[in-house]
Amino acid sequence: MADEALSAGAVARRLGVAVTTLRTWHQRYGLGPSEHVPGHHRRYTPADLARLDIMRRLTAEGVAPAEAARWARQAPAVLPPGRLGLNRRATAVRDGGGTTIPVGRAGPVARGVARAAMRLDSVAIGAAVAHALGADGVVPTWDGLLRPVLAGIGERHAATGGLIEVEHLVSRCVSEAFATVARAHPVAGPARILLACADEEQHTLPLEALGAALAEAGVGYRMLGARVPVAALVEAINRTGPAAVVLWSHTRVTADPDQLTAVLAAPRRPLLVLAAGPGWRADTLPAGVVRPVNLAEAVSLAVAVRDSLDQSTAG
Amino acid sequence: MADEALSAGAVARRLGVAVTTLRTWHQRYGLGPSEHVPGHHRRYTPADLARLDIMRRLTAEGVAPAEAARWARQAPAVLPPGRLGLNRRATAVRDGGGTTIPVGRAGPVARGVARAAMRLDSVAIGAAVAHALGADGVVPTWDGLLRPVLAGIGERHAATGGLIEVEHLVSRCVSEAFATVARAHPVAGPARILLACADEEQHTLPLEALGAALAEAGVGYRMLGARVPVAALVEAINRTGPAAVVLWSHTRVTADPDQLTAVLAAPRRPLLVLAAGPGWRADTLPAGVVRPVNLAEAVSLAVAVRDSLDQSTAG
DNA sequence: GATTCGACGCAGCAATCGACGCAACTCGTA
DNA sequence: TACGAGTTGCGTCGATTGCTGCGTCGAATC
Structure with a gap:
């Protein structure tokens, strides 16, 4: 006590x-x-x-x-980064076969x-x-x-x-x-979150899901899209000074940790750097990078950043 | 403060x-x-x-x-944030450069x-x-x-x-x-036009423009998207039986005329096959393939096919 | 008596200042 | 068609400003 x-x-x-x-x-x-x-x-x-x-x-x-x-x-x-367990077990329903897609x-x-x-x-x-x-x-x-x-x-x-x-x-x-969805939820404030795919990475859909979720939550963001080279990413960070950066990598070959290192070494270092996607390996990530396991976790982290005002030096 | x-x-x-x-x-x-x-x-x-x-x-x-x-x-x-005056240039003001994009x-x-x-x-x-x-x-x-x-x-x-x-x-x-735009113009009838990129071709935007224009004109279509392999294209044709097929190729390397030949040889041969995009070379196209020079021309061709089809079935 | 309080000052450093120049775009003119 | 004039965004440079962490001092607190 x-x-x-x-x-x-x-x-x-x-x-x-x-x-x-x-x-x-x-x-x-x-x-x-x-x-x-x-x-x-x-x-x-x-x-x-x-x-x-x-x-x-x-x-x-x-x-x-x-x-x-x-x-x-x-x-x-x-x-x-607490675990948000949401393993909802559904009832076992049998459904027919044919030429369909396995959806479990x-x-x-x-x-x-x-x-x-x-x-x-x-x-x-x-x-x-x-x-x-x-x-x-x-x-x-x-x-x-x-x-x-x-x-x-x-x-x-x-x-x-x-x-x-x-x-x-x-x-x-x-x-x-x-x-x-993103268009239906216009966000008033400035965009503080930067979403980008890793270099050579062309799977944009998970990032778009994150963007839609952020828009739904009222958080402004900037989406750079697919195949963002490191130089372009760093330049965009310097130009817009986001509070958080989400870098998506779908496969291991596009998950070069040096990209994260470059983001961390940017002149205007973001408050939060998220390495999202299954490509990243936890043991190779540089210190200071958070790796969300979930879309939900990524959203909650980004929402938490929203309230932080910018003004880097002015008090 | x-x-x-x-x-x-x-x-x-x-x-x-x-x-x-x-x-x-x-x-x-x-x-x-x-x-x-x-x-x-x-x-x-x-x-x-x-x-x-x-x-x-x-x-x-x-x-x-x-x-x-x-x-x-x-x-x-x-x-x-009300709408201000639109793009009317009041006085002859010179417009400069800086770090911008040339738009001519x-x-x-x-x-x-x-x-x-x-x-x-x-x-x-x-x-x-x-x-x-x-x-x-x-x-x-x-x-x-x-x-x-x-x-x-x-x-x-x-x-x-x-x-x-x-x-x-x-x-x-x-x-x-x-x-x-496409969503704002829902089309009632069946989709008779198939839009697809050539194999390995990943520039979708012109096709999307065509899709939007078709939707605006009230023509139903199916968009397959980027990088459609020949087999997948032929299978899609067989499955859906479109009246016209538009195959987009942006660069010369993706413009393999064999893809068009395969389309023409499909069991349910489409009425019209369009080779769109700057990738195609006019002298290598197989007979029976039309090469529109324009978005407008592609649209009018597609509209013509729709009309002739409606006439033959409904008349 | 040890610790902490509020106030003040100081040195280091990042951000910014004003001035200047460069490159690129548009447009009118030859 | 080529070229110069007018515009514009931004990089660079040396000097300045102001934020930041911390030490010091007399008074108050525990």
């Missing part, structure tokens, strides 16, 4: 900064004990300590102190989309996807409907070599649906 | 222009912070930001920067799109393109606006090697706009 309240000296020693700095942070950035009577000693609760720890970590990573403080002040400890137990809607895809019926695909997006939202639709269908097509394609036209057709329809 | 005043860098990042440009605008057009002591840092108030936003919006609409600045300077600081004499709207593209401002691009599509229709917009801009980007990309991210961004925006 000794963690009730820490004195300023104890906190300073624990964080590795001077006591005076702690006072400065309190005065300049409002980053102090939540309950403090002027003139009396500061007593830091564990929550205050967590805030200060975020501040310390961000400044250690090169984020400008004022910005780091803003981030730390309004962060309800979002940095630990993704439900009847997925099966319907798969059949429409085999018919090359883009109207039906678009209608079904749009309806699902409107009814369930982007993230559930992606996880529960689109990813299973696309995975099924991919599986089939890998096994038989055919079905390429089906894959393209579904991709286009899904892409259109995402674009419609 | 946090968001009262923005630094120059923060404003530049928010607008998507370089910091030096901001200073230039201040010096040349008097478009700077209302209270600024020479030698001291510039602090932009929300009102100043609103002025700059007017400047940004006007330039994105194609207004010459000097004129846009004049407009923004004497704006009552509170101009909601394609008009102020093209220049506005080019400027917005350089700023990676997808919202402005999408709005301008959507407005042009709605006002002028697909074919004129493609020939008069989109193709010049895209050609300018391509030229510049070929010359300098950069600008890839701009190219992707514009492509995506245009693609979304086409999709929106």
Whole structure:
């Protein structure tokens, strides 16, 4: 029970900064004990300590102190990437065979989309996807409907070599649906999140899903699209100074960690760098890069960044 | 006191222009912070930001920067995002260069799109393109606006090697706009036209333009998308029995005439086979293949096929 | 008596300042 | 068709500004 309240000296020693700095942070950035009577000693609760720890970590990573403080002040400890378990088990429904796409137990809607895809019926695909997006939202639709269908097509394609036209057709329809969602949710503020594919990477759909989810959540973003060379990515970062950068890599060959290193070494280093997609290997990622396991996790991280204002130096 | 005043860098990042440009605008057009002591840092108030936003919006609409600045300077600081005057050039103002995309004499709207593209401002691009599509229709917009801009980007990309991210961004925006057009014109009848890229061909945009134009004309079509192998194309033809097939090839390497031969040899041979795109060479095309020189020609051919078909079945 | 408080000052460094120049685009003219 | 004039965005350079961490000092707190 000794963690009730820490004195300023104890906190300073624990964080590795001077006591005076702690006072400065309190005065300049409002980053102090939540309950403090002027003139009396500061007593830091564990929550205050967590805030200060975020501040310390961000400044250690090169984020400008004022910005780091803003981030730390309004962060309800979002940095630990918690597991958002959502393995929803569906009831085992048997469905007929024929020339279809394996969708596993993704439900009847997925099966319907798969059949429409085999018919090359883009109207039906678009209608079904749009309806699902409107009814369930982007993230559930992606996880529960689109990813299973696309995975099924991919599986089939890998096994038989055919079905390429089906894959393209579904991709286009899904892409259109995402674009419609994004257009239906215009975002007022400036775009603080940059979405880009890794170099040579041409799978844009997951990034578009993320974009649609962000638009749904009211977060502005900039989408660079497929095959972004490192130089172009760094230039875009310098030009627009995003708070977060999401780099998507679908396969291992496009997941060159040097791209992430280049992003981290940019003059205007983003607050948050996300390495998304199955291509990245966790053990080769440079320090300071977060690897979301989920669309949902990527969205929540990006939403958390939204509230951080820019103004790198002006206080 | 946090968001009262923005630094120059923060404003530049928010607008998507370089910091030096901001200073230039201040010096040349008097478009700077209302209270600024020479030698001291510039602090932009929300009102100043609103002025700059007017400047940004006007330039994105194609207004010459000097004129846009004049407009923004004497704006009552509170101009909601209403539609301002359209692309009418009042006085003969010379329009300069800078780091832009050459659009030739394609008009102020093209220049506005080019400027917005350089700023990676997808919202402005999408709005301008959507407005042009709605006002002028697909074919004129493609020939008069989109193709010049895209050609300018391509030229510049070929010359300098950069600008890839701009190219992707514009492509995506245009693609979304086409999709929106297609969705706004639902076609009742069956899809009799099949649109496909040649094998290994990945430029989809011209095909999407054709699709949007067909939708606008009330002609149903099926879009297969990029990189369609010959086998997949033939199978799709057999499965759906289209009256016309459009095969797009952008570069010469993807324009293998054997693909056209295979289409002509399909069990359900289409009434009309179009070899579209600059990749095809007229002297190597098999007999029975038509080569449209234009988007307009492709559209009119497709419309003709539809009409003749309707006559034969319904008459 | 040890520690912390608020206030103040100082040195290092990143961002910005003003000035200047360059390259590129458009347009009028020869 | 070629070329010069007018515009425009932005990179560069040396100087300046202002943010940042921390030390110091007299008074107050524990």
